[in-house]
Amino acid sequence: MLNEKPTLKSTAKALLYLLPMLVITIIFNIYPILKSFIMSFYTKYDFFKDIVQQWGGSNFTFIFRDPDFHLAVKNTLIFVVGVVPLTVIISLVIALLLNKIKWLSGLFRTVYFLPFVTSTVAIAQVWHWIYNSDYGLLNYFLSLFGINPIAWLESPKYAMLALIIMSIWKSLGFNIVLFLVGLNNINERYYQAAEIDGANAWHQFTNVTLPLLSPITFLVSVNGVIGSFKVFDQIFALFNGTPGPSKSALTIVYYLYQKFYTEWKYGIAAASGVVLFFMILLVTLIQMWYSKKHVHY
Amino acid sequence: MKVKVAMVLRYVILVLGAIIMLMPFLWMVSTSLKTQPETVKIPPIWIPKQLQWANYIEAFKAAPFARYFVNSVLVTTVTTAGQLFTSILAAFAFSRLNFYGKNIIFVIFLGTMMVPGEMLIIPNFVTLSKFHMINTYWALIVPWLASFFTVFTLKQNFQSVPDQLYYAAKIDGATDWHFLWHVLVPISKSTITAVTVLQVIGSWNAFMWPLIVTNTENLRTLPVGLQAFTTDAGTNYALLMAASTFVILPMVILYIFLQKYIIAGISKTGLKG
Numbered sequence: 001m002l003n004e005k006p007t008l009k010s011t012a013k014a015l016l017y018l019l020p021m022l023v024i025t026i027i028f029n030i031y032p033i034l035k036s037f038i039m040s041f042y043t044k045y046d047f048f049k050d051i052v053q054q055w056g057g058s059n060f061t062f063i064f065r066d067p068d069f070h071l072a073v074k075n076t077l078i079f080v081v082g083v084v085p086l087t088v089i090i091s092l093v094i095a096l097l098l099n100k101i102k103w104l105s106g107l108f109r110t111v112y113f114l115p116f117v118t119s120t121v122a123i124a125q126v127w128h129w130i131y132n133s134d135y136g137l138l139n140y141f142l143s144l145f146g147i148n149p150i151a152w153l154e155s156p157k158y159a160m161l162a163l164i165i166m167s168i169w170k171s172l173g174f175n176i177v178l179f180l181v182g183l184n185n186i187n188e189r190y191y192q193a194a195e196i197d198g199a200n201a202w203h204q205f206t207n208v209t210l211p212l213l214s215p216i217t218f219l220v221s222v223n224g225v226i227g228s229f230k231v232f233d234q235i236f237a238l239f240n241g242t243p244g245p246s247k248s249a250l251t252i253v254y255y256l257y258q259k260f261y262t263e264w265k266y267g268i269a270a271a272s273g274v275v276l277f278f279m280i281l282l283v284t285l286i287q288m289w290y291s292k293k294h295v296h297y
Numbered sequence: 298m299k300v301k302v303a304m305v306l307r308y309v310i311l312v313l314g315a316i317i318m319l320m321p322f323l324w325m326v327s328t329s330l331k332t333q334p335e336t337v338k339i340p341p342i343w344i345p346k347q348l349q350w351a352n353y354i355e356a357f358k359a360a361p362f363a364r365y366f367v368n369s370v371l372v373t374t375v376t377t378a379g380q381l382f383t384s385i386l387a388a389f390a391f392s393r394l395n396f397y398g399k400n401i402i403f404v405i406f407l408g409t410m411m412v413p414g415e416m417l418i419i420p421n422f423v424t425l426s427k428f429h430m431i432n433t434y435w436a437l438i439v440p441w442l443a444s445f446f447t448v449f450t451l452k453q454n455f456q457s458v459p460d461q462l463y464y465a466a467k468i469d470g471a472t473d474w475h476f477l478w479h480v481l482v483p484i485s486k487s488t489i490t491a492v493t494v495l496q497v498i499g500s501w502n503a504f505m506w507p508l509i510v511t512n513t514e515n516l517r518t519l520p521v522g523l524q525a526f527t528t529d530a531g532t533n534y535a536l537l538m539a540a541s542t543f544v545i546l547p548m549v550i551l552y553i554f555l556q557k558y559i560i561a562g563i564s565k566t567g568l569k570g
Contacts, residue, residue: 005395006395006396006397006399010394010395010396011398013394013473014390014396014399015396017386017389017394018387018390018402020383020386020387020442020443021387021443021445021448023443024439024440024442024443025406025409025443025445028421028424028439028440028443029409029412029417029443029445030405030409031420031424032416032417032419032421032424033412033416035423036416036419036420039419039420039423047423050423050427093310094311094314097310097311098311100307101307101311104308108311108315109560110553110556111318111319112315112318113552113556113559113560114318114319114322114552115318115321117498117551117552117559118502118545118549119501119504119544119545119548120502120504120520121502121504121520121521121523121524122519122523122544122545123321123325123541123545125523125527125540125541126321126324126541127321128527129328129534129538130320130321130324132534134337135336135337135338135339135341137320137324137341140340169317169318169321172318173318174563177563177564178563178564226413229413230413230415232415232505233504233505236504236505236508236524237504237524240527240528241524253415256415256418256419257505257509260419260422261509266419266423269419270416270420273413273415273416273419274416276413277412277413277416280411280413284411
């Protein structure tokens, strides 16, 4: 059948198989993509009657002038830069260590991966408690080193750091799994050859492991960047439905949520979504361009 | 000697790391079993004098968690089953049938995977309001009944099944439908389990969408209900930790039993999020 040319009959049949998926994705994935772009130009919109009274680009001029949106972009970038590189490095180190041991390796993998399966909202409550300035576990540990209590969640200076620490903790496991797959795929012979050539452990790492692992590193970084650009649940849960003290954890998706859900400004919210889309696209393209030069497939 | 030191060092780092990873969970369970005065003791106590199991009962009764639980189970089950059904059918068409527009359709869908889901929330909310589905179970379920990510994963797997099997089934007089459900699906059991478990975890933990499309207590899922409960619980951390524990626990149990499939699923696809 696969070698056969498509016919009207086979097309009709395929359409029947595709139909349930097509109906749902067209209504809830494809149409809304186009609709978001269109909605970002609604400047006067009656949601209840679904009537657009005015069109224009003023939503974009609004957000580009809105100090809150500037803050949201800035915070999102800080979050991405704070989370992604550290997550990549830590998970690579853990994966390298796990790859070298046999005893208890399974147990370690289970433990490191555990945060991935847990509800962000639920575990954020736990972190909220850990970060408690008076009775929290973290300040207690810091006090053992003579560090004064820090108002992790109340001080605008530390709120983003608290968010970043929790997010790194949550995302390590997923990346460790991917790195382990990558390490597993490296043929033992490369190391044997390197050994014969007299390469020490560090040279083996920089000249064999890292280059051969680069596709996975690339995948992990892209995933991490895209995921971090869309951060929302953690913020909502950690700061009890606020974007942090003095908006110190206001991100683009949080901005979108506020404009849409609490202020009912659909056009502005849609415009911020469009900006998010282009930012993610741009960063992904840059990463792809970079990987062409530096990733060895 | 040097080799031994390196080995010990590896274990030391891994154990330290594991302690950090486990700490929040241990702290959660520990706090959930304390009396309120015990929760604010400095230095903190890890094992309460008397385990306050009653906290769990109290937390469970303090908010309609039973209802949230039922909602979460219902939404997760229906979403996952529905998504699996639509995806298996579509993956079959993409992997075994030839039809006009196949490549174009496939590329368009691949492209949609690039779009951040958060962007779609606004138009989807408007669409569902038109269908009068906001604040109903439909809103929680219907938009998630198809996932191109799942289609893509299953398609890859279906393609790895040798064509000969398909021709053999055809010669034996099997219809496509029969071949799909009696040959292809059973053969792909492990991949199907993997995508199912990943989907279950995703649905169970979903927060933003259920938060936006529900506004009555009766329809809240566990994460949304837990978030609402934080306001009621206030500083009663023992109760809050008990409630968090029973939101987290079902997925932890699922994970421990199906770990193999989850890890395999991520390794194979690596692209969810």
